[in-house]
Each structure stands twice: as C-alpha cells, then as structure tokens.
Amino acid sequence: MRDAWRLAVGTFTALPVDPPGRVDRAVLGRAMLLAPLTCAPAAAVWSAFGALSTTGWAPAGVVAVLALVVTALLSRALHLDGLADLADGLTSGHDPARSLQVMRRGDTGPAGAAALVLVLLLDAACLTVLLGSATGTTLAVVALVASRLACAVCARDGIPPARREGLGQGVAGTVGRSSLVGLVVAVGACAAVVNAWLSRPGVAWWAAALAGLAVVLTAAAAAVVVRRQAVRRLGGVTGDVFGAAIEVALATALVTATVAVTALHRP
Template sequence: MRDAWRVAFGTFTALPVGPPEHVTGVVLGRALLLAPLTTAPALLAWAALGTVSTTGWAPAGVAAVLALVVTALLSRALHLDGLADLADGLTSGHDPARSLEVMRRGDTGPAGAAALVLALLLDAACLTTLLGGAFGTTLAVVALVASRLACALCARDGIPPARADGLGQGVAGTVSRAHLLGLVAAVALAAGLAGASVSAGLGSTWWAGGLGAVAVVLVAVAAAVVTRRHAVRRLGGVTGDVIGAAIEVALAAGLVTAALVVTAVPHL
C-alpha cells in the first residue's frame, strides 16, 4: 500500500515523495483510487481562503484566484496541460493518429488556449460565489475532491489505452467496477454528511445541504464520464492527457453545480 501512496502523491501532486519500490497494475489501480485524497493540501488551502473571505479579510474574487493558483502549483498544472492537449487533439481532425500526435507536442494551439482560459474563468467565477460563505466553501471543497474521481473513472476495466506508451498505457483497465462504485459511493456519502452538517450548523435544513453536496459529486462524475467516453470514441482509448482533461472538466462541472445550489438556497 505504501507504493500506491507514493505513486498517487508523486503523480498527482508536486509534493516530494520517495520512489515506489514496485510498480504493478495493482499498485497503479490503488494509486488512482487514492487520487481524491491527494487533494488534501489544496483542500486545506481552499478552506483557509474560504474562511478569510467569509470573515471579510479578503475579497471573494481574490480568494478564488488564489485558490486556483495554489491548486495549479500543487499539481504542477498537469491537469490543465491535459485539458489543453486534449482540446488541441480533438480539434485537429477526426484521424486518431493525427490527434494523438498533436496531443504529444509540447506547444498549445488556439483550441487548447481557449479551453484553458474558459475553464479557469468559469472556475474563478464559481469560486467567487462559493468562497463567500461557509456552505459554499464546503461545496467548493467537495467539487475539488470529486473531480479526482475522474482518475479512477478513466482507468476502469474494459477501457483500453490510446497508445502503447505513456501514463494511459500503464493505468488503463487497472480499476475494477466494484472498487470504482465503492469509491464513488464513499465520496458521495462523505460529501453528503459534510453538507448536512454545515447546513444544520447554519440553522438550515440538514437534508438540503446534504443533497446539494451529493449533487455536486454526481455531476462531477457524470462530466468525467462524458469526457472519457468522447475521448475513447475519438482516440480509441485513454491517455494521461485524457485523465487530466477529465479532472478539469469534472471540477468545472462540480463548481458550477455548487454555485447553482448556493444561489438557489441563498440563506446557506
């Protein structure tokens, strides 16, 4: 299990960790299942920024941008890079080989740049609303954690790699359906309990907060699945860029859902 922790934090964060002793399909599968836990450093930063914003020490907009900056630094912006690469690849034509070649390049084209700008603007707009209150901050954190479910969703058994090398080749098919369903259920349950607890503490109905938090998780999961399916249909399988893009799309979808929940229930 130690190797899985090292692979998870070494892959999805910029934190210094020792190299794993053994890297097998089982280890990689476990690492992807642990991906939501690798958000812990960013989660603490988001919670702190939400507290600073809620107490009036900093404007919500500033806190929102700082939250995105911290997250990008902690992840070495790899997920954003995956989003840009996938956008460039999918808009380069309908030939899978051509798309994969474009995705392998180190430059970013117009589609990739547009995807990055629009995704970050959407995230910042949502976080400006969410980090202004305790319940909104809770839902923002839920969206952050839920977005990392995309890692296991993209590596579910039965999904092939798009190329014979790279991260996709190593992790494709390493997560069983049973483990995936268990992980999604666990994250949804934890999110529901967190949302219910915070809403009850604010004097609102606990079930409204719980359902809102669960909705954030489910929408994030659905967004990741849609991204994965589209990529597999166009590319023939998954790559590391597909996983990164699925994370960013899931995060944006989760944050939008969270902002809608907070707007619909203003007293939270």
C-alpha cells in the same frame, strides 16, 4: 498500500515523496483510487481562503484566483496541460493518429488556449461565489475532491489505452467497476454527511446533504463524458485525457455547487 500512496502523491502532486518500491497493475489501480486524497493540501488552502473571505479579510474574487493558482502549483499544472492538449487533439480532425500526434506536441494551439481560458474563467467565477460563505466553501472543497474521481473513472476496467506508452497505457483498465462504484458512493456519502453537518441555520439538513451528493455525482458524470469522447475519438485514454477529465469534472462540480449554494441561501 504504501507504494500506491507514494505513486498517487508523486503522480498527481508536486510534493516530494520517495519512489514506490513496486509498481504493477494492482498498485497502479490503488493509486487511481487514492487520487481524491491527494488534493488534501489544496483543500486545506481553499478552506483557509474561504475563511479569509467570509470573515472579510480578503475579497472573494481575489481568493478565488489565488485558490486556482495554488492548486495549479501543487499539481505542476499537469491537469491544465492535459486539458489544453486534449482540446487541441480533438479539434485537429477525425483521424485518431493525427489527434494523438497533435497531443504529443509541446505547443498549445487555439483550441487548447481557449479551453484553458474558458475553464479557468468559469472556475474563478464559481469560486468567487462559493468562497464568500461557509456553505459555499464546503461545497467548493467537495467539488475539488470529487474532481479527482476522474482518475478512477478513466482507469476503469474495459477502457483501453490510446497509446502503447505513457500514463494511459500503464493505468488503463486497472480499476474494477465495483471499486469505482464503491469509491463514488463513499465520496458522495461523505460529502452528504459533512455538508448536512455543517449546514447553516435555516437550511434543511437533507437539502444540504443532497447538494453535496449532487456535486459529487456531477463531477463523476462529467469525467465519464470526457472518457467516452476520448475513447470514441482516440480509441482509448492517455495521460492527457486523465488531466482533461479532472479539469472538466472540477468545472462541472463547481457550477453545480454554485447553483446549489444559491438555492440554499435563497430566502
């Protein structure tokens, strides 16, 4: 488990860790399952920013953008890079080889730039609402953690790699279906319990619990959609697909959280 933890932290964050002593398919699969835990530093920062906003120390719009900046720095912006590359690849034509070739280039085309701008604008708009209240901050953190379920979703067994090299080739098919379902259930249950426990007075505990569960499930569903599109168009998954799935899952989960917190705060 130590090797899997080191691999997960080293792959998904910019935090310095010792290299794993052993890397095989079992370790790779465990690392994908541990991915939600690797955003703990970013989750702590989001919680702190939410506290600053709710107590009036900083405007919600400012802390929303700062939260995204810190998250990008902590992940070396790899997930955003994956989103841009996948958008460019999928819009370059219907030939898988051509799409993969475009994704390997270091530049960002119009589709990639548009995807980055639109997703970050959507994230910032949602966080401006969410970080303005304690309930919203909790749901924002749930969305952040749930977005990392995309790693296990894309590494599910039966999903082939699109290339013979790279991250996708190493981790594709390393997560069993039962492990994936168990992870989604565990994260969803934790989100429901925590959100119900921290619900504000006047909000039914079951409504708060459903909100937390909905955020997790929509994040997982968004990752599945990205993975299926990648498999259909590219023939499998790549490291860019993992990054894009994380970003799409995060944006989807934040939208769900925003709708939920608006409903919960409605008189």
